[in-house]
Amino acid sequence: MNETMLALRKLRPESGFVPQEVPIPQIGPNDVLIRVEKAGVCGTDQHIYTWDAWAQHRIKPPLTIGHEFMGTVAKVGAAVRSLREGDRVSAEGHIADGTCFLCRTGEAHICERVEIIGVDRDGSFAEYIAMPEYNVWKLDPSIPDEFAAIFDPLGNAVHTVMAAGVSTKSVAITGVGSIGLMAIPVARAAGASSVFAIDINPAKLELAARLGADETFLANDPNLVDAIKRRTNGDGVDVLLEMSGSGSAIDAGLRMVRNGGRAALLGIPSNDVQINLAERIIFKGLTVLGINGRKMFETWYQTQALVKSGRVDLRPIITHVLPFKEFDRAFDLMKRGDAAKIVLDLKGDLAK
């Protein structure tokens, strides 16, 4: 093994990423070193690429970016028991402290001291990444590389759908970016009796329909809430999956849920949101769920079950698989809204 590797880095507080040769990470007794093969590009990566307000506040350069990936175990620490060199793996990118109340009661995904790869510590847009054994997910041989590379965002969709509970229920999804799109086949496979997709972007709605949405709606349709109610016997949908982070979508979403329904919020508003708590939540007897990350590892097992069984097919979502060196093109495609999900391929001749 070489002593250095290529990594995609944010070196300075400015836009763009820079490929750089850096030392291959050292591993401790409970860690494994993973040779990265495919890596998904996330909206978060794009925030860091463009160096927006959130990124400026959160990211401390220099840092290797990337948190969605799959690859092969290259080395295991002395105390590692469940993994071996050569194992094909993905990994949970939220590294929790493992010792707090939340970690010890099945809620490590909301550990207060969590570190996220590619955000708080070096990430997966690199030839190698070191991960605690605890975080590594051994892949079923039936799962294709491209799907495995995006188990992280797919897990967000699965966690949201499963927290809301959709079996036999009607579901509205506000915001069909890549995770919202994934939520469509996931909700159907998890038992939703109808799925309504809502977005401002007609192209995304077309993709939503291909992915199994029963009906699609433009978010700025002034009759949107009435239209949803008409399709649900006047009551409203049982479940809202909010994946836009937009204040107006949240308000419309809460209006279109029936009394006693459930609303799972995954989209992150960039500002405070003004809410008519009395009319939207209290009188309606709503249950509102804040959703963060993925459950370790219940969500991963659910995700595997959905993909392995063939109930969820991600092919329509992965619009591009690009060589690693074309990362600038990837971020350009995303910026222009021309891509749903892009996967980078790190297997080949990386730097050339």
Add this chain to the structure above:
Amino acid sequence: MNETMLALRKLRPESGFVPQEVPIPQIGPNDVLIRVEKAGVCGTDQHIYTWDAWAQHRIKPPLTIGHEFMGTVAKVGAAVRSLREGDRVSAEGHIADGTCFLCRTGEAHICERVEIIGVDRDGSFAEYIAMPEYNVWKLDPSIPDEFAAIFDPLGNAVHTVMAAGVSTKSVAITGVGSIGLMAIPVARAAGASSVFAIDINPAKLELAARLGADETFLANDPNLVDAIKRRTNGDGVDVLLEMSGSGSAIDAGLRMVRNGGRAALLGIPSNDVQINLAERIIFKGLTVLGINGRKMFETWYQTQALVKSGRVDLRPIITHVLPFKEFDRAFDLMKRGDAAKIVLDLKGDLAK
């Protein structure tokens, strides 16, 4: 309206049913009178037809038989608010007292003073039946008559599946009689990631496969439990739906559920069952659910959602639709195991 009607009756403590002209039932202020159009034939009806030990113990002739049906409202009581003459309806056949603790906390389906139509009071194999408004289910126009006529047993399947919770889970069904068969498309539509059907009857297993079972198994296969475990990563299935009532199936079923899994028992054993509680339930941390009837009316809404959305197609299960007067043939077909579900048609010229 005439003053009498034709009804299929158990007149004496002996096998068989007798068509008889009886008075059309009177209705109280909170009741409706329903013109029966289609009626499902149930295993319970067959027990009464053949006059077996259970029937001899439970049934008090003379009695009009039948509890699965759909029809049209012919008359409404003075205090009825939600129904009108001409409404197309099915009905919940468990008439609960409506005033006890269970009825007032959403568990009317297990009310201790329940009366079941066709068992404890006159049933639906008749031109007319009187039902409390509370029990009547107004049918969505998209639901075909044949499906509506068997909402009662379909509701058993839905209640079992939803009580167990199958979303993203692996499911084994022990016993695929008519309700077990219905549970297959229901479990799939409700989100099961895999469904294994088990029975002693190869013909039923063939039907199970057509209805969407991922794999089928003969109940007397000595390697059954191992075979199931091999298909579930060595752990066992997440969920057992027990629909046979057989002691050996219950034992095998409990063995094939994973630790921490859930077992929903709908099949009714005719005798006590010997159970290794320590190994089968306690050490495994299992949750075992006794299932009875259908929830009023959560199950009915779920059933409607599944059928209306097209997620559940009952056509392969309804093997026969027979004219009412061919009831003897219906019971003969069932006895010979040549039918899955038989629906009687009461619309035509009944007695001839």
Add this chain to the structure above:
Amino acid sequence: MNETMLALRKLRPESGFVPQEVPIPQIGPNDVLIRVEKAGVCGTDQHIYTWDAWAQHRIKPPLTIGHEFMGTVAKVGAAVRSLREGDRVSAEGHIADGTCFLCRTGEAHICERVEIIGVDRDGSFAEYIAMPEYNVWKLDPSIPDEFAAIFDPLGNAVHTVMAAGVSTKSVAITGVGSIGLMAIPVARAAGASSVFAIDINPAKLELAARLGADETFLANDPNLVDAIKRRTNGDGVDVLLEMSGSGSAIDAGLRMVRNGGRAALLGIPSNDVQINLAERIIFKGLTVLGINGRKMFETWYQTQALVKSGRVDLRPIITHVLPFKEFDRAFDLMKRGDAAKIVLDLKGDLAK
């Protein structure tokens, strides 16, 4: 029986109530007529008394006010089965339509077509009130009249506590008006391991301590959230019961709940509330519950169990029992903040 009775009425769109002789209500076949004996005075009644913006918007005079009460059944409708003349009763004041999806799935308390007595139709500050049999609650003989008269608001507290789930958990209550105060012994009896009471009014906090709060805090203490975190191992409380309706209390409340915790909102903000959804709910993985009314009749059984067992003692909360004719004094005491809960006695010589 006379043909008229005394009732406390809002006759015109202005402040105050007027006692008036009105006809005794007629009852239908499913109704009962109740002789009111004791009636609780609620904050809602005070809004109507003072004729504030909410009241002007919602109330259509002339109307008999009042919704918390107990009394004796004076007459039963022809189809009533579970009640008799002379039965000692209270009643659920939310009259749901009984036929909608919500009513038929155990959520009648959030029926969209609900009518509330004393708000949407004539209420209980009167010698007699007519109620549907469905809404009437037969009282256990062990429950004192004063307690029975306030089962409605006590039920709000019980519903909030039980929806949140407090068994072995730490609980913060923001706002200890009369329902917030009731929530203290209810939370303790329901299994809370610690109860923190928060209010702007030191007198209410003193009463909170007497009712069993483990510790009390002034809402305007700038270190409030830190103080709560210090008492909960740095994590925050498991459960927030929000009973103030104040925007700042809601924000503080959401900050003091631990990641993964639950917040039940009962207090009704009079305006929109600005919420940092990302930091307060989404990243924390919170569950937020809108709470309205009481479950019919699960909450009533729970309330009865708590009071009957002696686990909840309401005596410190009922600060005044006044003769009916002193209703003006009751509203004056409430306005001055000198009362927790006032019960009016209608048994004696009413009008003098």
Add this chain to the structure above:
Amino acid sequence: MNETMLALRKLRPESGFVPQEVPIPQIGPNDVLIRVEKAGVCGTDQHIYTWDAWAQHRIKPPLTIGHEFMGTVAKVGAAVRSLREGDRVSAEGHIADGTCFLCRTGEAHICERVEIIGVDRDGSFAEYIAMPEYNVWKLDPSIPDEFAAIFDPLGNAVHTVMAAGVSTKSVAITGVGSIGLMAIPVARAAGASSVFAIDINPAKLELAARLGADETFLANDPNLVDAIKRRTNGDGVDVLLEMSGSGSAIDAGLRMVRNGGRAALLGIPSNDVQINLAERIIFKGLTVLGINGRKMFETWYQTQALVKSGRVDLRPIITHVLPFKEFDRAFDLMKRGDAAKIVLDLKGDLAK
């Protein structure tokens, strides 16, 4: 530190234990060495002491016995992060594999490859014990040593009570051995509105009453089930906690639970149990829970909350604290039924 220590050992397949000098255990990078100070004596230990059929089948001598204990951390492994020398601790005695589906989804307590200290590997009746960091529970300073030493069985009681869910509910406990006794104050503190204790031993029932049982019943009273039903409005209790393992108690227990109620089974029958599944579980719509161990570490946090808050007081249960060397007397007291819970003190001069 010495290189050897005193341990209480089963050396040969015969009754009794033998104190023996053995090497102090070595620890790996993720382990801690604990100086044992107080250790609880369990019924399991007594089975091993008397060398009954279960012990002969399960135990492979030579083995150090004991699994309930508290002590002080004497040494930590190189990779241990959350513990230091001198920390006062107890520990979860079920050592799960940490890598299987169950361990990774919050159900390590039912891991199929679990090893139990004092049963499958060396236990805590010794001066020192080595434990994985994962299993160690750091004690709150407010918890007395004696209580901390029995967090393991107390955790069984807490896990059973919390799995059943007792908040505002009526509870029957069949079998008040030491865990059944602990379940009484636990159920009360967790919110039970009434607790009925049932046993064949009047002395245990007396202790049950002192611990807070609302009423006690002899198990062989022929009117037992009727008596319980009379105290629960004819319905039966909401919750059964079965802690006897006796077939007749299980049958009586299932009969005394109301329709739709919950039965948590902790007691381990030594043989198969004959159950009328139809009448006891299926028609009643019961939920039956197999209970094993304690949840890691949700139960531990709940247990701590109950003890720390003072809601659960264990003093009446700990009938004896004996010097370690009097272990034979401890087993004799238990055999004669003269003790509820015995704690051994290992702090002093051990061998003399």
